[in-house]
Amino acid sequence: MWLQRIDTKIAALQEREAEQEQGRKNRPREPDWIVELGIGNGRPPIEVHVGGCYAAGKRRRPVPRDEARRLLTSGVRACTHCKPDAQLRILD
Numbered sequence: 001m002w003l004q005r006i007d008t009k010i011a012a013l014q015e016r017e018a019e020q021e022q023g024r025k026n027r028p029r030e031p032d033w034i035v036e037l038g039i040g041n042g043r044p045p046i047e048v049h050v051g052g053c054y055a056a057g058k059r060r061r062p063v064p065r066d067e068a069r070r071l072l073t074s075g076v077r078a079c080t081h082c083k084p085d086a087q088l089r090i091l092d
Contacts, residue, residue, distance in 0.1 A: 033064070034049040065088070072090050
């Protein structure tokens with residue numbers, strides 16, 4: 001009876017590890033650039049971030065490099081933590 005319990009536990013752990021590995025493999029790629037959106041009607045962009053920035057809020061969407069450059073040059077604030085303007089080589 002103990003062997004059956006141990007075998008069941010081992011099988012469950014192996015299945016869990018396989019599912020976690022599959023989840024890591026199938027995870028979508030992190031975007032290169034993120035724009036943080038404001039609150040309200042139209043939700044205007046308020047800040048541009050590098051893709052993995054920890055300071056990006058929950059209201060955000062991925063943007064391509066060209067749009068990130070356009071937003072920064074049009075006056076949208078650059079994140080002070082990840083400094084996307086320096087990575088995009090935009091001078092003030």
